[in-house]
Amino acid sequence: MLLSVVANRVGMALLTLAGVAVVVFVLLRVVPGDPVAMMISPGAGPADIAALKAHYGLDAPLPEQFWIWIRGVVTGDFGTSITLHLPVTEVLASRLPATLELAILALLVAVVFGGSFAIAGTLMRRTIGETIIDSLNSILLAVPDFIWALALVLLFAVAIPVLPLTGRIDPELAEGFTTRFYLIESVLTGRFAVAGDIISHMIMPTVALALPLAAVIVRLLKQSLKEAMLQDYVLLARIKGFRELRLVLQEALRNAVGPTLALTGVQFTFLIGGTVIVERIFAYPGIGNLAIDAVINRDFPLIQGLVLLFGLIFILINIGVDLTVAALNPRLRHA
């Protein structure tokens, strides 16, 4: 049963990715901005322009260009980046780990922070404590991630300069890695000073990305918990003499967490989208920062690769969320 669901989702994912591939390819050629026009130098004649177009494979008819590209994609060859002079696959593989570490850390922070405040708000319901949490949460919800990023820059990099502002690691420490998962590798190999430096670089971008998601989690989970707390099984547990904290954690949370988990999955995709701006502000070398340069330079092969990668990530997250929700909820599992 589960296998057929997974197979179905994978089939849908491939169809979606095929659609994304067509759309991004066509869109790039329709919207203004030609990579050759971006680099052509004053004084170049029509023959020079034609030679450059041929060099980058932009002289062929569009269907032929698409066929060459999509045939490569199927075999794992996404082409060569116009600006970086390297295979797109290699570039993406080198930048993705930085974004994954950042996004996952931000997700963890958001879940811990959001979950804790939702539980605290539930425990303090109908008190001034709940009002304070709701008010703070409204602010968190209203402010987007890039504003948090700028505020954190001013606070912790200028006013009280305790955190490094840009980059992923101190350049003096960025040696001896065999993978691009710097944080995970430094922890696993016991290079804790290096791990500390990486974390210090990640604190501000992580918090900027985590806060809006945490706010969503607080609001939804708290609402779900409040509803669960009115259910009969909670009442029964209360009659049995369970303490309030145990009621929330043991009785209400498991039933309330489903909707929050589903929405967190969707919001996580937005968080990954948010890395584009946040990575730029903190000069963090992930795929978000790379995407901005690719768009500015109209690096068609790189943009196409990035969009497909973002699409794949979103699909995988959604599949992962669906499977997790199904695993947690027996009713969905047998539906």
Add this chain to the structure above:
Amino acid sequence: MFNISRRQALAASGGLIGSLLVPQRFATAAVGSTLNIAYNVNLPSFDPQTGPSSVNPTIQAIYRSIFDQYIGQKPNLAFEPGLLTGWGWNDDKSKVWMDVREGVVWHDGTPFTPEDVVWSIQRKAKPDGGNPVAFIWAGIDNFKIDGKRITADVKQYDPVIFKWMAFLTGYVLPKAYFEKVGPQGFEKKPIGTGPYMVDAYEGNAYLRLKANPKYWGGKPAFETVVFKFVPDATSRVAEIESGSSDITLEVPYEEYDRLKAKTGLKGVCTPISDIGMIFITNGGVMDDKNVRLAMTHAVDKDTIIKKLLRGYGVPIATLEAPEYAAFDPSIKVPYDPAMATKLLAASGYSKEKPVKFTIQTTRGFKPKDYEMIQAIVGMWRNVGIDANIEIYEIAKHFELRMSHKLAPAAFYNWGNAIGDPTTSTGFAMFSKSPHSAWHSDDLDAKIGPLWGEKDEKKRIQGWKDVDKYIAEQGYVLPLLQYAQPILYKSDLKVTPNVSGALQPATLVSKA
């Protein structure tokens, strides 16, 4: 399986927390043997001869740190020996000669040779090689090497060819090494003959360079230079203000004024070889000379510079900045709204019945670009010009300009680090150039003969005459020469470069 004892766990936690609490450097902290530069753009590629990066003026400072150019350039744009110690033409100007510097070695220790020079030119000249200015180098052929001297034929006389050797793509790469590792191998481990060697690189994050102990020009002031790629201006301000970086550039003028007054920081903001201008595309109302001249006379450039750019900029009347070879201070286009009104009236336009057209501009691409155009549109309105502002992305500008489809007026900036009139007025105004907007036979007839003029004095005077004619006809609206703000720690000494390239090896030292 990892087995971690309690002691190890405690030590690890201590290490983590300790490293998190290491205090950041403050603005007043002294600069050590490492120079940290908060740089405004990313370095996408290490190949200075092909691809978009090779013609990107903003990253030439990095290229000049790693590689050497055939001909060097002083901060005032004057030329000086680079990897060539001498160069010139034969009497009938059908051949060039170049003397190659001796005793130079590549970063891998192998000797630099005349073959490297020849191979570099030939690589750049290949029409299918991906060099956006291949046509420049394609004019040199039939090389002969005799000792340290190289001679070659030129297909036709190009008075600017040696200036290009100090300009975009004018770098020498190692023939043997490049052929051995290939283009992608070179991207991963580039070597040059320059003052610094690549030590570590992470795209969109940083480039760490180590001083080249065998550099022919002497050891640079800093053992290590780190270019941090910080494209966000707010973050660059924070980098210098917090002391995380020792020097930065291209910050907003407001922040520049605020920070240069701060203890521990200094600033320098001088004009560079980059101008702001408004392209005028022929056709429609722009074919009316009165309209064009009214546009130029109605713009108060001094006020724009004073009010919007806090005084940082130089008003210009032609596409030649004061440091350029064909600058002529006698050419003036005064701010004269009364004259503008009169000119428009002669064509039947007034404030009540204004001439209408669209002006395109970027927003945030250059300092206060959109605000400048807003101000100009306001000034135009006062004399009887009703311009509609259309914002576009710079990529669209290039595409429209190449296809001669820009709006009647379009804001742009134009760099010219070698200061020659061909690379400013020439390419911006000659109709055969893909970057020109005004296409007319009268102007082409004046520009055409200058491309191959062999008498240098006559050539420069010719371009001055062209600039005067353009100003009289109102074929373009030059606005201002930009100034580049640089902020740095007070224990540094910085020499501003008119080309705008902040080269750590030669222009930054300890005070």
